Amino acid sequence: MYIIVVGAGKVGWNLARELLEKEHEVTLIESNRRRYLTVEQELEHNVSYGDASELWVLERAGIQRADMVIALTGDDEDNMLICQVAKEKYLVDQIIARVNNPRNRQHFDLLGIKPSVSATDLILRLLEHEVPEYGLVHLLDLQEEQLEIIEMLLGKDSGVTGRRVGDLQMPDGSLLISVLRAGKGFVPSADTVLEEGDEVLAVLDPGKEDDLKALFGPEGNGNGSG
Amino acid sequence: MLTSIRTVFILIVGCGRVGSSVARAMLREGHEVSCLDEDPESHARLEVGLEKSWEDLGGHFTVGAGLETEALEAAGIERADAFIASTDGDNTNVIIAQIAQKRYQVPTVIARVLDPLRAEWYQRQGLHTVCPTSVAIEMLEGAVRSGAEGGSPPDGAAEAA
Numbered sequence: 001m002y003i004i005v006v007g008a009g010k011v012g013w014n015l016a017r018e019l020l021e022k023e024h025e026v027t028l029i030e031s032n033r034r035r036y037l038t039v040e041q042e043l044e045h046n047v048s049y050g051d052a053s054e055l056w057v058l059e060r061a062g063i064q065r066a067d068m069v070i071a072l073t074g075d076d077e078d079n080m081l082i083c084q085v086a087k088e089k090y091l092v093d094q095i096i097a098r099v100n101n102p103r104n105r106q107h108f109d110l111l112g113i114k115p116s117v118s119a120t121d122l123i124l125r126l127l128e129h130e131v132p133e134y135g136l137v138h139l140l141d142l143q144e145e146q147l148e149i150i151e152m153l154l155g156k157d158s159g160v161t162g163r164r165v166g167d168l169q170m171p172d173g174s175l176l177i178s179v180l181r182a183g184k185g186f187v188p189s190a191d192t193v194l195e196e197g198d199e200v201l202a203v204l205d206p207g208k209e210d211d212l213k214a215l216f217g218p219e220g221n222g223n224g225s226g
Numbered sequence: 227m228l229t230s231i232r233t234v235f236i237l238i239v240g241c242g243r244v245g246s247s248v249a250r251a252m253l254r255e256g257h258e259v260s261c262l263d264e265d266p267e268s269h270a271r272l273e274v275g276l277e278k279s280w281e282d283l284g285g286h287f288t289v290g291a292g293l294e295t296e297a298l299e300a301a302g303i304e305r306a307d308a309f310i311a312s313t314d315g316d317n318t319n320v321i322i323a324q325i326a327q328k329r330y331q332v333p334t335v336i337a338r339v340l341d342p343l344r345a346e347w348y349q350r351q352g353l354h355t356v357c358p359t360s361v362a363i364e365m366l367e368g369a370v371r372s373g374a375e376g377g378s379p380p381d382g383a384a385e386a387a
Contacts, residue, residue: 076293078317107293
């Protein structure tokens with residue numbers, strides 16, 4: 001894919017690097033000259049200097065043939081404008097906008113700029129869910145797709161520690177996608193045995209949290225029936 | 227003033243040289259004017275050349291940003307007949323003008339956009355934009371042409387440019 005990333009801050013720079021490693025074609029646009037020169041030492045021709053809210057800068061970056069535009073600047077107005085122009089003027093298939101101030105999310109929605117991602121929102125959500133009953137933490141809500149990803153910490157009294165993943169009866173509409181153990185993550189196989197202290201990630205249909213809590217929580221019977 | 231047919235309520239966001247001048251002119255014409263600016267100091271600019279305080283003359287002033295709905299509502303956007311976005315940021319103006327249009331259904335919305343390309347495209351999308359840069363370009367070109375032809379500058383051209 002050809003992806004234009006706007007804003008070479010920490011997020012933009014790292015994202016551009018990851019996308020390049022995944023063999024995408026990437027142009028990273030940065031309007032601060034000093035920052036541009038720093039990033040250019042590593043990313044070379046993949047970074048371009050200019051203000052991406054100027055249409056000619058976007059056109060010079062080849063927005064007409066871009067498959068995706070990701071706006072990550074520190075200014076919500078800029079991110080909204082860049083995404084709006086990308087979508088409505090240049091008919092870019094997919095846009096992603098960063099929301100700096102979560103209160104501005106309503107404006108992104110009003111202008112039809114989706115999806116929008118707010119780090120502050122995500123962290124707030126983590127804080128709100130800090131040590132809830134059985135550490136069920138919402139990591140991601142995909143509202144359009146009607147899916148969520150949650151994380152749970154398995155305590156000493158969890159009903160599933162010591163059991164094989166293959167023996168768990170996961171509720172319908174849920175799937176165990178990875179296990180974080182001792183700082184490392186892996187995708188479990190049916191033979192993986194869950195341990196105390198594991199953090200498990202699951203993807204599920206909205207509304208399945210309680211079933212999962214019952215399964216993974218204290219005295220869960222591993223049968224998923226609640 | 228006698229020329230004003232009816233009093234309208236005008237909300238101006240961004241009270242710099244342009245915003246404050248328009249605000250004073252509208253107030254003088256008898257309209258109700260509310261200004262919103264992030265900088266409390268910009269209130270002083272509103273009062274330049276006025277014999278009384280802005281509030282004594284019936285003006286309103288609110289401190290806040292144009293993206294904050296609380297600030298917009300405190301400044302009276304819900305009953306505004308006209309909305310002018312004249313902050314120093316093109317993108318801010320384009321976005322808050324659309325908020326005024328789409329969320330608050332303000333009947334008349336005008337955005338100042340310095341970049342001619344952005345101004346033109348948004349104009350075509352149905353947003354009323356005013357581009358001072360395009361005006362300056364036209365006037366400069368006209369001044370250069372008339373100068374090259376040996377003509378004298380037309381009255382007032384220097385001031386307006």
